Amino acid sequence: xxxxxxxxxxxxxxxxxxxxxxxxxxxxxxLLSYDMVFVPRQPLNALTFGLTGTLPRHVPxxxxxxxxxxxxxxxxxxxxxxxxxxxxxxxxxxxxxxxPRLLPRLAAGICYVWNPYVAERLVLGHWALLLxxxxxxxxxxxxxxxxxxxAVRALVPAAIGGFAAMAVAxxxxxxVAGFAPGRRRRAVAGIALGVVGLCLPWxxxxxxxxxxxxxxxxxxxxxxxxxxxxxxxxxxxxLTGGVWNAEVVPKGYGSGLLVLCWAxxxxxxxxxxxxxxxxxxxxxxxxxxxxxxxxxxxxAFGVVGAPALKRLIEFWSxxxxxxxxxxxxxxxxxxxxxxxxxxxDVLLRLVRxxxxxxADWTTGLVGFVVAVLPLVLMPxxxxxAAGRLRPVGYPDGWDAARKIVHADRVPGDVLVLPWxxxxxxxxxxxxxxxxxxxxxxxxxxxxxxxxxxxSTTVPAEDPVARGLDPAVASGGPLVPALKAAGVxxxxxxxxxxxxxxxxxxxxxxxxxxxxxxxxxxxxxxxARTSEPKAPLIPAALSWIVMVSLIVWSFxxxxxxxxRHIPRTPRRGRYP
Amino acid sequence: MRIxxxxxxxxxxxxxxxxxxxxxxxxxxxxxxxxxLYNYGSR
Numbered sequence: 001x002x003x004x005x006x007x008x009x010x011x012x013x014x015x016x017x018x019x020x021x022x023x024x025x026x027x028x029x030x031l032l033s034y035d036m037v038f039v040p041r042q043p044l045n046a047l048t049f050g051l052t053g054t055l056p057r058h059v060p061x062x063x064x065x066x067x068x069x070x071x072x073x074x075x076x077x078x079x080x081x082x083x084x085x086x087x088x089x090x091x092x093x094x095x096x097x098x099x100p101r102l103l104p105r106l107a108a109g110i111c112y113v114w115n116p117y118v119a120e121r122l123v124l125g126h127w128a129l130l131l132x133x134x135x136x137x138x139x140x141x142x143x144x145x146x147x148x149x150x151a152v153r154a155l156v157p158a159a160i161g162g163f164a165a166m167a168v169a170x171x172x173x174x175x176v177a178g179f180a181p182g183r184r185r186r187a188v189a190g191i192a193l194g195v196v197g198l199c200l201p202w203x204x205x206x207x208x209x210x211x212x213x214x215x216x217x218x219x220x221x222x223x224x225x226x227x228x229x230x231x232x233x234x235x236x237x238x239l240t241g242g243v244w245n246a247e248v249v250p251k252g253y254g255s256g257l258l259v260l261c262w263a264x265x266x267x268x269x270x271x272x273x274x275x276x277x278x279x280x281x282x283x284x285x286x287x288x289x290x291x292x293x294x295x296x297x298x299x300a301f302g303v304v305g306a307p308a309l310k311r312l313i314e315f316w317s318x319x320x321x322x323x324x325x326x327x328x329x330x331x332x333x334x335x336x337x338x339x340x341x342x343x344x345d346v347l348l349r350l351v352r353x354x355x356x357x358x359a360d361w362t363t364g365l366v367g368f369v370v371a372v373l374p375l376v377l378m379p380x381x382x383x384x385a386a387g388r389l390r391p392v393g394y395p396d397g398w399d400a401a402r403k404i405v406h407a408d409r410v411p412g413d414v415l416v417l418p419w420x421x422x423x424x425x426x427x428x429x430x431x432x433x434x435x436x437x438x439x440x441x442x443x444x445x446x447x448x449x450x451x452x453x454x455s456t457t458v459p460a461e462d463p464v465a466r467g468l469d470p471a472v473a474s475g476g477p478l479v480p481a482l483k484a485a486g487v488x489x490x491x492x493x494x495x496x497x498x499x500x501x502x503x504x505x506x507x508x509x510x511x512x513x514x515x516x517x518x519x520x521x522x523x524x525x526x527a528r529t530s531e532p533k534a535p536l537i538p539a540a541l542s543w544i545v546m547v548s549l550i551v552w553s554f555x556x557x558x559x560x561x562x563r564h565i566p567r568t569p570r571r572g573r574y575p
Numbered sequence: 576m577r578i579x580x581x582x583x584x585x586x587x588x589x590x591x592x593x594x595x596x597x598x599x600x601x602x603x604x605x606x607x608x609x610x611x612l613y614n615y616g617s618r
Contacts, residue, residue, distance in 0.1 A: 420613030
């Protein structure tokens, strides 16, 4: 089998895994799960580009989704992006296994896209982060060769994902280049500059945001990794899980014999990786190992060093980016996946040494068993994460509200009540999801972006929401305060019943839409206000730089993650 | 020897699949938060 065919087989395997994971979620409709919000046609507005007062966490991923939704229905865009994660991740990880055999490569690819990390982040709706995760193996391979253009090109999905994606893919890429043999300073600096350039759209708007970056040390405990196995928090992190939210742990994962088997698989994989790297070290190996170790330490820091992390955040709020430390274990997951591929390779060589030529059913069966172990040990990702990802359509009332708001020439914001940012919409089966109105409506939509995790409330970051908080939280009449704050509409997308306490507070506002799923009030003559926001020119320049970098990276044809793979002898087949 | 290893691997896969299926069917799933309605998640 040619190298190209092997890549194709790995990509196809990734596609099959994606289809298996999404399952019924592939039907028409939107998968709304925690932070994952796609809408039929997302507007391109100031919010999309991070030019409101909110933190640009959704930059540039929202712009990407909005652009694609101009040519494809939003739900198809969502499914395509999610399937792409599985295809890219599986093919990239498979190609990193230094063996001519196919099945060990597939074992690595399967392990990389079918593990607790992917399952938990997928249910948590971190599709943008997973874009970075999927691009990591490609970027690692390119950085190992100190190939600047290829590294930038490999990081394009991560650049689309934004901050979290670049954090899990961009930083390891720099580390891999830094530890690559030869260490040509110019190439390393080029890769580092490329990574920074791809980060500019969110880096610039986030940095120049007038209200700064809030730290909220209290959130350290809320977002610290937690144990989802009997092996404690650190053990859970090592087993590629340990995300902070208990609700997103795959069904059936974390207890009984299966988790013990998974632990054995991880240990065997790490041992196989260490054993192989000791005698035959690819160019990317040292940097990847360093990245995996540092990522694990960052994740562990939120557990064993929580007080120190809080002090660091008080000192400089930028340290808040390591609160949700579990996401930084992505390079460790890649090490484990490659290790499983290497373990499979060792096993196949034991069953049938390479010199003996053609493969037979025994090697095929042994390779297949190793490759499918992640699926067997963690079935909870299949079938739309065991029912957590189910497609739904937005209610008709939402579309009517969008049309009303769009047709109105009077400027002004939209305030969303109830005063919270997460919802359990009945039409979404009660599943938790981020309020979709900020992406659904083509106006500045204000929600209370404080998040509640258990009994901890992480303070709001949006300065407009913070300014309105006393008035909205007071329980008194709302219209005078909202009018003065430049709010044109109030949308109730939960608790819409006639007896709702929110309705009584909106005397003086006109009801322009009243449906069971959404009620829309219009406030006459709102004040003209302007919100402090990141400056437009630096933001535009940052986009120009990023897009230019991406175009430049595609100028030279041909990219490969396989140069390190030894040549395959023409004779003989390998499973 | 080869056939013995393959048979062992096949038996292992069958056993693990059976255990996994039973475990999965019996596992309780923590439902997404319905009450309180507006939580991001729980630990």
